[in-house]
Each structure stands twice: as structure tokens, then as C-alpha cells.
Amino acid sequence: xxxxxxxxxxxxxxxxxxxxxxxxxxxxxxxxxxxxxxxxxxxxxxxxxxxxxxxxxxxxxxxxxxxxxxxxxxxxxxxxxxxxxxxxxxxxxxxxxxxxxxxxxxxxxxxxxxxxxxxxxxxxxxxxxxxxxxxxxxxxxxxxxxxxxxxxxxxxxxxxxxxxxxxxxxxxxxxxxxxxxxxxxxxxxxxxxxxxxxxxxxxxxxxxxxxxxxxxxxxxxxxxxxxxxxxxxxxxxxxxxxxxxxxxxxxxxxxxxxxxxxxxxxxxxxxxxxxxxxxx
Amino acid sequence: xxxxxxxxxxxxxxxxxxxxxxxxxxxxxxxxxxxxxxxxxxxxxxxxxxxxxxxxxxxxxxxxxxxxxxxxxxxxxxxxxxxxxxxxxxxxxxxxxxxxxxxxxxxxxxxxxxxxxxxxxxxxxxxxxxxxxxxxxxxxxxxxxxxxxxxxxxxxxxxxxxxxxxxxxxxxxxxxxxxxxxxxxxxx
Numbered sequence: 001x002x003x004x005x006x007x008x009x010x011x012x013x014x015x016x017x018x019x020x021x022x023x024x025x026x027x028x029x030x031x032x033x034x035x036x037x038x039x040x041x042x043x044x045x046x047x048x049x050x051x052x053x054x055x056x057x058x059x060x061x062x063x064x065x066x067x068x069x070x071x072x073x074x075x076x077x078x079x080x081x082x083x084x085x086x087x088x089x090x091x092x093x094x095x096x097x098x099x100x101x102x103x104x105x106x107x108x109x110x111x112x113x114x115x116x117x118x119x120x121x122x123x124x125x126x127x128x129x130x131x132x133x134x135x136x137x138x139x140x141x142x143x144x145x146x147x148x149x150x151x152x153x154x155x156x157x158x159x160x161x162x163x164x165x166x167x168x169x170x171x172x173x174x175x176x177x178x179x180x181x182x183x184x185x186x187x188x189x190x191x192x193x194x195x196x197x198x199x200x201x202x203x204x205x206x207x208x209x210x211x212x213x214x215x216x217x218x219x220x221x222x223x224x225x226x227x228x229x230x231x232x233x234x235x236x237x238x239x240x241x242x243x244x245x246x247x248x249x250x251x252x253x254x255x256x257x258x259x260x261x262x263x264x265x266x267x268x269x270x271x272x273x274x275x276x277x278x279x280x
Numbered sequence: 281x282x283x284x285x286x287x288x289x290x291x292x293x294x295x296x297x298x299x300x301x302x303x304x305x306x307x308x309x310x311x312x313x314x315x316x317x318x319x320x321x322x323x324x325x326x327x328x329x330x331x332x333x334x335x336x337x338x339x340x341x342x343x344x345x346x347x348x349x350x351x352x353x354x355x356x357x358x359x360x361x362x363x364x365x366x367x368x369x370x371x372x373x374x375x376x377x378x379x380x381x382x383x384x385x386x387x388x389x390x391x392x393x394x395x396x397x398x399x400x401x402x403x404x405x406x407x408x409x410x411x412x413x414x415x416x417x418x419x420x421x422x423x424x425x426x427x428x429x430x431x432x433x434x435x436x437x438x439x440x441x442x443x444x445x446x447x448x449x450x451x452x453x454x455x456x457x458x459x460x461x462x463x464x465x466x467x468x
Contacts, residue, residue: 040463041459041462041463043303043445043459044463047407050407050409050410050413051407051409051410053410053413054409054410054411054412054413055409057412057413057416058358058411058412061351061412062351063348063351063354063357063358063412063415064348064357064358064411064412065358065409065411065412066358066360066408066409066411067345067346067347067348067357067358067359067360067411067431068346068360068362068408069348105348105349105350105351105357106348106349107346107347107348107349107357107431108430108431109346109431117318119430148362148363148385148386148408151363176468179386179387179456179460180385180386180387180405180456181363181365181385181386181387183385183408183409230466232465233464233465233466234460234464234466235459235460235461235462235463235464235465235466236459236460237459237460237463239385239405239407239408240385240386240387240405240456240459240460241405241445241455241456241459242455242456242458242459242460242461242462242463243459243463244463244465270408270409271408271409272408272409
């Protein structure tokens with residue numbers, strides 16, 4: 001068994017919170033940069049240039065590039081040979097969020113219940129999904145999820161007869177409805193299959209994939225490309241001001257499902273697409 | 281659509297905003313006020329109870345934002361616009377009281393757009409993902425009401441060349457609709 005003191009996790013989480021919120025990941029920056037060549041609208045190009053300038057400035061100054069420093073979402077891959085010592089892992093992650101959001105001058109955006117709406121004051125609790133994997137490793141992947149684009153996300157339980165054509169229509173319909181509200185250019189996470197909650201989980205997890213990296217399944221990769229093209233034909237454009245770049249990437253994750261089901265979940269992420277990960 | 285930015289001093293007069301057209305690039309200078317979800321709910325309550333508002337809306341511009349905390353030496357933490365439609369239920373009562381401008385992102389409801397045209401108010405868009413750059417345009421910041429709301433408190437900001445684009449003008453224009461229509465390559 002490999003023993004990992006939970007303090008190590010707290011420090012790693014705190015660092016991830018600051019890194020993810022202040023420096024846009026390189027793959028996302030490059031994806032934004034590439035859109036300058038294909039965005040046809042001058043105002044759209046101006047928006048992209050401003051986004052890039054903002055990202056550079058924020059990273060230099062170590063300040064958040066978007067004020068909505070979001071939910072702190074973690075995908076944690078824990079090796080079966082790992083044992084956490086000197087504390088409880090979930091508490092250690094919350095402590096890391098508390099520390100990172102304070103030391104990084106990040107906004108605390110979490111309220112303790114949707115009804116009561118009192119701010120928890122430290123951006124906890126973190127939203128954590130654990131996966132058990134073989135071995136001694138521990139990998140933490142953080143996704144900072146702003147509410148503007150999360151609010152425009154959607155899930156529908158299609159029937160098998162409706163199938164793929166309806167799934168594609170639903171993706172486009174969701175993007176059209178979101179319009180400027182989701183702060184394009186977007187990263188679009190699509191989860192298909194599983195029961196109800198699995199589809200949503202897959203859609204969120206899909207957002208952590210490096211920008212534009214295709215699904216290993218060639219059919220899904222082709223579908224990602226087709227959807228991206230259709231999304232960019234909507235004309236919504238950067239910041240919704242009109243243009244030919246509405247999304248940077250579509251990431252689809254699929255999971256086996258029931259003979260009676262075809263769940264589809266779409267999780268949108270805005271142009272401030274924030275992920276960071278670390279292996280301990 | 282004017283290509284050169286229009287420089288405007290706040291508070292805004294009706295004449296100032298009559299000149300503006302959807303798509304115009306504007307630089308705002310002077311005082312603007314921040315307010316978002318919770319501060320709007322409180323303002324609506326104050327109006328209902330006939331209590332004073334945090335600021336007299338006449339001629340003013342409200343910025344829908346909840347800034348991140350400021351690092352030492354910074355006037356304001358990163359502060360980009362939030363989704364304006366969440367303020368739709370509250371905006372008309374402020375527009376009726378003379379509010380001349382709103383800064384946010386995303387589409388407004390029919391009801392808000394009608395109130396804007398009827399009473400004289402424009403809706404400006406700022407780019408959400410430029411929060412760090414936008415905060416740099418803020419030269420002074422102080423909380424003037426609802427301090428207990430933290431990031432959602434009402435702040436009085438003094439801004440210099442704050443970059444916005446006219447989304448909805450007084451004549452029914454809507455940059456989001458027009459932009460999408462112009463660049464669409466698929467059937468709606």
C-alpha cells in the first residue's frame with residue numbers, strides 16, 4: 001500500500017485552484033489563437049484578441065481572468081493501492097479549496113442551499129467525483145465551472161427511435177437557445193448513454209479533455225467534427241456578437257445504456273475554459 | 281455602426297443615448313454602479329416598501345457584475361459582466377426611474393427591451409472573459425450599499441475608457457440577433 005498524507009492533497013488542491021483560475025491552459029490558448037485565422041467577423045476577431053490579451057495579463061498578474069471563479073469541480077483518480085493517512089480525503093480537498101480561493105483572491109460563489117442562498121464564504125464544498133483505478137497513482141483534475149454557461153446546459157431522455165438525428169438536433173437547439181448567454185466561443189461537452197445522471201457526469205467530464213482532442217472512437221470523432229461544423233454555422237460568434245466561430249471544440253463521451261434509453265446531456269463551457277491537473 | 285469608439289461621460293442624458301446605434305463601440309468615463317442578482321432583489325423590495333435606493337437611477341449606468349476580491353494594490357478585483365437576463369424581472373422598475381444604461385452580457389427579455397425604448401435606456405455588452413482587463417479601467421471603487429452581500433454589494437466605480445458595445449439601442453436594434461443573422465450559414 002502507498003500511504004499519502006492528506007495534507008499533500010490539500011496543498012495540491014490549493015495550487016490547482018490558483019493555477020486553473022489565473023492561467024488559461026496552453027491547449028485552450030492555442031485553440032483560441034487558431035480561431036483568429038478562421039473568424040470572418042472583424043468584431044469577432046476583436047473579441048478573440050481581447051480574450052487572449054486578458055488571459056496573458058491575468059496570468060502575469062496572478063489574478064483571475066474571469067470574476068466567476070465558479071464551482072470547484074474535481075475528478076479524482078485513486079489507485080486501489082493508495083491509502084490516505086492523517087485525515088479524510090474529502091475534508092482535505094475542501095481545505096485546499098478554502099485555502100486556494102483565499103490566497104488566490106478568487107471569488108466565493110457558492111451558497112449553502114438553492115433556497116436559503118447564504119454564501120458559504122469559502123467556495124466550499126468542492127464537487128468531487130472519485131474513480132478507482134488500478135495501481136499506486138493519484139491524479140487530480142480540476143474543472144472550474146462558471147454558472148453562466150452551466151445554466152445554459154441541458155439534458156434530455158431521448159427514445160431509441162429518435163436516435164442520432166434527434167441527438168444532433170438537441171445539441172444544436174441547446175447552443176441556439178444559449179446564444180450569447182453562455183459566452184462563446186464554447187467548449188461543448190456531450191454525454192450520451194448510461195442512466196440519467198451518468199449522461200450528465202460524462203458531459204462534464206468531457207470538458208476536461210485537452211481542447212479538440214478527438215474521441216478515440218472514430219465514429220464519435222466524426223460526430224464531434226460534424227457537430228462542431230454545425231455549431232459554427234449558427235452565426236452566434238464570439239461573445240454572441242455574430243461570427244463564424246461559436247465553439248472551439250465538441251467533446252463527446254459515450255457510455256453503455258439501456259435497451260429503452262438514449263440519454264443526452266450537454267454541458268457548455270464558456271471561453272474562460274479552466275482546467276488543470278496534477279499527478280501525485 | 282461606427283468603427284471609432286464613441287466616448288461618453290456618465291451620468292448619461294437622453295440626448296447622449298439617442299445618438300447610439302446597435303453595434304457602436306463605446307468607451308464610458310465617469311461613475312457607474314455595480315449590482316447583480318441579490319442587490320436587484322433588494323432594490324425591488326426597497327421600491328415596494330417606498331424606502332430609499334442605494335443610488336438615484338436617474339441618468340445612471342448599472343454594471344451587472346460581482347467582482348473577485350482585489351489583490352493588495354489593486355483598486356478592484358477582476359470584474360466581468362454576468363448574464364443580464366437574470367436581472368430582467370427587476371430592470372424595468374429601475375428604467376422607469378430614469379436608469380439610462382445597463383452593462384452585462386446575453387440577451388434581454390421583450391419586456392426589458394420595451395421599457396428601454398419607452399423610457400430611454402440602452403443596454404451595453406462587455407466581454408465576460410476580459411474581467412482582468414475591465415478591472416484595470418476602474419480607477420476608484422467603494423461599496424455604497426448592501427455590504428453584507430460581499431461580491432454582490434452595490435459599488436460605486438469611477439471608470440476610464442471602459443470598453444462596451446451597444447447591444448440594444450433605442451430603436452429596437454439587437455446586436456445579438458443582427459450579428460447571428462448576418463453570419464449564419466445554416467437554416468435557423
